[in-house]
Amino acid sequence: MKTKLYLLFFFVFPLFMSACRGDDPIPDPPVDGKRTVLVYMAADNSINPLASFTDGDLEELKAGMASIDNTSDMHLLVYIDTGFPRLIEIENKGGTVVETIVKEYEDRNSCGVAETQEVFNDVFGNSLYKAESYGLIYWSHGEGWIPTPLPSTRWIGNDKTGGGHYMNIEDLKLVLQNAPHFDFIMFDACFMQSVEVAYELRDCCDYYIGFPAENPGPGAAYDRMFPFIFQKGAAVEMAIGTFAAYDEIYTGKIGSNSNWTMGTAIDVLKSSELENLAAATANALSGVTADREVLRSSVFDYDQRKVGSSYYVGYYDFVEMMEKLVVDEVVLDEWKQAYDAASVCWKKTPMIYSMSVGMFSMKRANGVSHYIPSTATSAAAQAANAAYRSTSWYSAVGLARLGW
DSSP states (O other): OHHHHHHHHHHHHHHHHHHHHTOSOOOOOOOOEEEEEEEEEEOTTTHHHHHOHHHHHHHHHHHHHHTOSOOTTEEEEEEEESSSOEEEEEEEETTEEEEEEEEEOOSOOTTSHHHHHHHHHHHHTOGGGOEEEEEEEEESOBOOSSOTTSTTOSEEEEEOGGGOEEEEHHHHHHHHHTSOOEEEEEEESTTOOBHHHHHHTTTTEEEEEEOSSOOOTTOSOGGGGTTGGGSTTOHHHHHHHHHHHHHTTOOSSOOOSSSOOSOOEEEEEEGGGHHHHHHHHHHHTTTOOOOHHHHHHHSOBSOOSOTTSTTOOOOEEHHHHHHHHOOOHHHHHHHHHHHHHHEEEEEEOSEEEETTTEEEEOTTOOSOEEOOOOOOOSHHHHHHHHHHTTSHHHHHHTGGGGTO
């Protein structure tokens, strides 16, 4: 940290002399804090020039810290790459919010495994930030579950350094497996509340927070997530806070990035219930046959981009998909109990905004997406289907039985 380096410069010589005399006690090791949260902003991409969203979110984080009287046992670290990568800490010192540069990095691909791992080590491997519990917010573009280089699929994080890089979910999982267990992981990115991604990361966190569709341009309302961001088991309150910020100004009409009146939708999944949900889904789909194209044309789709375009993926509503597949009402009700146990918070405005179609209705939306493989014969469609078969969710549910 820059401030700490200056302090060391001034005090290292007296400390050395004191240690030589041997008449001063050995300093106590750092005391563990209550919570350390890392906000990882992979912002060296098209998000940054749109509307200075990074600056706005930093101000919201500072406002949130200002609302807490005592943050001595709380650590808020923000890694931000807008072309000048740096790790900062935001603190409330006696009512004054202070931003300190912890480390500066060379220009880099912030979506690379090694680069991300380095930042995680600088935070979670630093004894200064050791805590009773941890939280992670990943801020960038997002595209659900299928791995790049397939068009627009299965990745979180976009960095344009050297041409364009993406963080695949399986790569992020590798990084997370070397990090502490998180109380919550939140993706401040589009299309990330998919059951496939949540299931992949189920062992990494207690709660998984995400937006199932395109999230608002300004992103999560960080100032409204305090003090819950530092409270264990408060993921639901975090989601409610960020939803309320948009719900309060919702008009259902086109606004602007600085006055987002177009609403939002956000969901929280409880990780400990996801294996039970997978088992319930496998049971409910036993013996079921499905016409995939009928499903794809009839189930609510969070992805409003043009079908057939290079950007379109298809993020279908999980609940509505199951309602169309499972005809036995008793079995469906049992499945819904498992789903409700996993989806512990679901908030939506009546309509939300898509860059492709403008405002669209969320009446049929239930909060979590599920992929339905395409029957198209194109190389891209077949590659996407093949990639889907490699997901943990596909295997756990036994989707091969449906011919998926």
